Each structure stands twice: as C-alpha cells, then as structure tokens.
Amino acid sequence: MREKGSASRLSSINSPLFSDYHCHPQGHRVQPYTHSLLQPWIDSARARGLSDIAFTDHDRYHAGIDFDELDKLRAANPDIKIRAGIELDNDPETSAAGSDWVEKNWERLDFVLGSIHYLDRPDQMFDSVPAGAEQFAGREIDEIYADYFRRIREIAATGLVDCLSHLDLIKIHGHRPNAPVRDLVSETLDAISAYGLAIELSTAGWRKPVNELYPSDEIIRLAIAKGIRFTTASDAHSHVQLAENYDRLAQKMAEFGIKEVCVFKRHKPRVCAVFGL
Ligand SMILES: [Zn+2]
Numbered sequence: 656m657r658e659k660g661s662a663s664r665l666s667s668i669n670s671p672l673f674s675d676y677h678c679h680p681q682g683h684r685v686q687p688y689t690h691s692l693l694q695p696w697i698d699s700a701r702a703r704g705l706s707d708i709a710f711t712d713h714d715r716y717h718a719g720i721d722f723d724e725l726d727k728l729r730a731a732n733p734d735i736k737i738r739a740g741i742e743l744d745n746d747p748e749t750s751a752a753g754s755d756w757v758e759k760n761w762e763r764l765d766f767v768l769g770s771i772h773y774l775d776r777p778d779q780m781f782d783s784v785p786a787g788a789e790q791f792a793g794r795e796i797d798e799i800y801a802d803y804f805r806r807i808r809e810i811a812a813t814g815l816v817d818c819l820s821h822l823d824l825i826k827i828h829g830h831r832p833n834a835p836v837r838d839l840v841s842e843t844l845d846a847i848s849a850y851g852l853a854i855e856l857s858t859a860g861w862r863k864p865v866n867e868l869y870p871s872d873e874i875i876r877l878a879i880a881k882g883i884r885f886t887t888a889s890d891a892h893s894h895v896q897l898a899e900n901y902d903r904l905a906q907k908m909a910e911f912g913i914k915e916v917c918v919f920k921r922h923k924p925r926v927c928a929v930f931g932l
C-alpha cells in the first residue's frame with residue numbers, strides 16, 4: 656500500500672507495466688516546453704519503473720510543444736523512451752487549428768490520441784467535474800451515448816489519430832445507458848479495428864466520480880475479441896499522477912489475459928510483451 660505524501664511520491668510501484676501514453680506536462684494552459692517543465696516528469700517516470708512515456712498535451716496548447724526541447728530531453732535521459740504526442744479532440748473552437756497543427760507536424764510526432772470532450776455545448780467539456788454533469792440533466796441518456804460514440808467514429812476516421820483515449824468517457828459522471836450498448840460499442844470498435852487504431856486502458860476513471868477503469872470490462876472483452884491493441888495510460892495532469900494505480904491496472908490486465916501493450920514511434924505501433932502479467 657502506498658502512502659500519500661511527498662516522501663512517497665517518487666517511490667516505485669509494484670507493477671510490471673512500463674509505459675504511460677497519456678500525460679499533460681502543460682496541464683490546462685500554455686506552458687512552453689523547457690527542461691525545468693519536463694525533467695520532473697522523466698524523474699517521476701524513472702522512479703515508477705516506466706521506460707517509455709508519451710507527452711500528449713491537449714491540442715489547444717500546441718503552441719507550447721517544442722520538438723527541439725524534446726530532443727534535448729531525450730539526449731539527457733537515454734534510458735527513457737520519450738515520445739512526442741498530442742491529444743487531439745473535438746473542441747468546436749480550437750480543434751480545426753489543432754488538426755492543422757497535427758498534419759503540419761505529423762513527421763515529428765510519434766503518437767496522436769483522439770478524444771471526444773464536447774457534445775452539443777461548444778463552451779464546456781462534458782467531462783468537466785462536476786460542472787459537465789449539467790449537460791446530462793433531463794436528457795435521454797441512450798441518445799447521449801449514441802451521439803458520443805458517433806463522434807468517436809468520426810474522430811477515428813480522420814486519419815490523424817493513432818489511438819482513442821478514454822473510450823467510454825461518457826460514463827464519467829456515473830450516467831448509465833438504459834438499453835444495452837453492446838451493438839453501439841461493437842460498431843465503434845469495428846471501425847477502430849478497421850483503421851488499425853489502438854485504444855487505451857486509462858486509470859484516470861478510477862479518480863473520477865464513476866470510479867471505474869476506462870473502458871469498461873464489457874468493452875475490453877469486445878476489443879480483445881476483435882484483436883484491438885491497448886496502450887496503458889494515467890492521463891496525468893501532474894507528474895505525481897504518472898502511472899497512477901498501475902498496480903491495480905496490471906492486476907486487471909492479468910485477469911483479462913492481456914499480456915501485451917502497444918507503444919509507438921513515428922506513429923508505428925509495436926506490441927511489447929509485459930513480463931509478469
Ligand atoms: Zn481527454
């Protein structure tokens with residue numbers, strides 16, 4: 656059991672997992688990449704037994720991403736694979752510029768996450784906690800689920816993403832569909848599989864109101880059956896969240912018989928065995 660507190664923050668985690676492919680060094684504002692911004696993430700990764708990490712800041716903060724700074728960081732930390740990534744979403748105000756930036760910088764990027772954070776309201780991410788829950792009030796939940804997964808298929812089809820983030824983020828506030836969503840999810844996973852994309856296993860759900868891994872057990876089982884690859888991710892917005900709950904995730908993966916994770920270099924996926932699972 657890990658204790659809380661600064662002394663234990665860089666302590667190792669008892670997990671065979673070695674990669675975290677979703678983290679936000681800039682947090683929720685533009686903070687240009689510098690050694691002092693990024694090195695603590697690498698120190699934290701190393702302390703937690705990670706050897707492969709992808710920085711995936713939100714596309715609306717792309718101005719802060721500096722590929723030369725990432726090259727310097729790689730040179731200073733040759734024991735850790737450091738991937739240049741971004742989380743592209745469907746922000747009605749900023750994602751067009753984000754997509755342009757991804758296209759322009761495709762060759763220097765290793766990894767692009769695709770995310771749906773917006774439904775009908777252009778001014779608020781539905782996954783804001785707790786305010787985003789307003790968007791569900793008085794609405795037919797099954798329709799919201801159908802709309803959400805339609806948007807997932809849309810971003811998967813752009814050709815600009817390598818992996819889908821938090822695939823069932825729509826459950827974040829604990830709203831559950833009334834009708835089974837198996838067909839909806841299955842259709843979405845078929846599209847993901849057809850495009851050759853991965854999905855992430857994200858421990859972030861365990862720190863949200865829903866208190867459940869993203870995606871659900873049912874979706875994981877369907878994805879396994881369709882041969883879809885998985886990345887492992889914490890969606891850390893602070894370096895102390897890197898690899899959060901990875902001991903628990905490793906246990907879950909072992910229960911599902913998932914013994915491999917996917918890593919990316921220049922958008923090329925590579926499947927790695929995770930020993931100990
Ligand atoms: Zn996200």
Ligand SMILES: [Zn+2]
Pocket residue numbers: 677679742890
């Ligand atoms: Zn994120």
